[in-house]
Amino acid sequence: MGTPDAEGHGPPEGLPDLPPEWGRVVVPDDPSALAGEAAQVRREMRRAARGGAGRPALGLPLVVLLVAVLTTLAGLVAVTWPRTTRSADRPAPAPAPYDPPAAVIGRPLPALDLVDGGQSPVPLRGLLPAVILLVDGCGCPERVAEAVAAAPAAVTVVTVTHGPAAPVTVPPGARAVRALGDPTDGLRTFLRLPARPNHLGAVLVDRAGVVVGVVPDLGPVETYRADLARLAA
Template sequence: MGMPDANGQGPPDGLPDLPPEWGRIVVPDDASALAEEAERVRRELRAGHRQATRRRWRSALALPLLVLTVAVLTTLAGLVAVTWPRTDRGGRPTVAGSYDPSTDPVGRPLPALDLVDDAQAPVPLRSLLPAAILLVDACPCPERVAEAVAAAPPGVRVVTVVGGRTVPPAVTGPDVRRLADPAGGLRALLHASPAPGTVGVLLVDRTGTVVRTVPAVGSVEDYRADLAALAG
């Protein structure tokens, strides 16, 4: 049986012993006397429930917020990469390596320009080296082309280039490769605007180095020695 309380009374028959540290347990005859205590217990339970709910919401929102933050940062990084200021190529042909059209090209690598043939197929200019490249966009000048063909040593190509995309009919023999430069990259490299009745020349060796430029050719004698050296 249970231990007696402070008044020497034990617990009612059939009930288990209560911890002595609980002290004297008084059960009122009127249950309304416990209303205040019951309300306090309900408030504590509600407060605990709200705290548990907030903890669950914080845990549930943590992962979506992390994913959203990573997505926003990734999007911002992409926008910065796209909108970062960069040099405007102005529709120029593709160039391998650094290429500043304002500098003297002599002694520098020929940019990797892609021209087009009469079938509108792309032709990498570097695949035709060594070459004497004649810009005939201001004048067909067949006599200038013919003397270049006659002076070119074996293995050195003569390439005529016009602006736009249309390659004109041949005005010389089959030894000339005729191409068009839609982007105008070679004319920009020569640093000279087309002048009526003139032909510009670029001489490029087999390593892709520009050896000589002549903005307006008077005759093949203007570049004969450098043309002969291209075969070396």
Template sequence: MGKPDAEGHGLPDLPPEWGRVVVPDDASALATEAAQVRRELRRAAGRPGGHRALALPLLVLLVAVLTTLAGLLAVTWPRANRGTDRPTPAPYAPPATLAGRALPALDLVDAGQSPVPLRGLLPAMIILVDGCPCPDRVAEAVAAAPSGVAVVTVAGGRTVTGPPPAERDVRALADPAGGLRSFLGQPARPGITTALLVGRAGVVTRVLPEVGPVEAYREDLTALAR
């Protein structure tokens, strides 16, 4: 009919001589006990000294009701939210804080699975194509890159994404260990390419969370050749 508070929600301390107190699942379960107490109260009221005899039954009834209400609230309130609490997803934040940081010494792989030190290709515009190959955006970057500045595409896993047709070569690599994406600190997003502009000294000069029209970054790309 009821159960003790098994989940650690404390109940008020009761006299030990009362024994084990069981909290009913439904407050209506006290109806029988309440009726019996009322009968005792009526009988006690007709006897001499009846008012003094009323004190203990009233106290028992009051404690029982309060214990039941407290137990029901303690047990059911947390359960109402259990399983519905979910962390609010953090909004996407452009990783602009990477500007001024040194590019880590990462070894990527080419189509033949040979290791290629990424820092050996600098200065470069490094385009992460694990979210979208976006050949048009890559071709625009290639056409805008000044002489001496490499355009490097980096795919996830070991499969190298082929470069789009262009007047100049694109160095297409893959990142099996995901080191570059980890350095960026943001997951790949479908339909989005992200790029890093890295100078000759290995320092990130700009992060493009979403590669758009070339006019938005042309000056920064040109500056890499200086």
């Protein structure tokens, strides 16, 4: 049954052959001779038992928890990442341009009393015909100077601010400008023209007191020079 080794020793009768890579196996007659090997095997078994004790019970919940966290994070990234990218790529919407209500054009200017630098009331209708510059959103001295230079002699140039009247500086030799304040903001309320930063609004009123034009953002003088000429007719 067995294959004898170099010295003619084979496995005991009735036992299967041992693997050849084990080499020569000697079984001592006295079992106590194997006490050292037995103690070492027991130590290795105890060490393996201590290292593996509790691992299945603790490791499995940790793995499940880790998988749940990673799944949740992946879901959040999938939901928010495309939306964030689209928001960053999409340009901010431009503010809608102001469109003066058509009902304002052709209506008579209300009888508004504004105030001058000394807080004295000034009837606005007593200054017609006039180009009224709303300068509380932008002082815009260059635009004011252009309007003063282009307005016919019969047309009054009026600047209006919300609250007290603000002094206006004009080029040397230019005609005077009537600087008035509108504490109640009655003119802008009538026009439905809110103040906007860096925007100089204008209202053109003929000698009959009728609003003939509303300009939310006054541009170069050439864009309204013809309207100024008609005010003086």
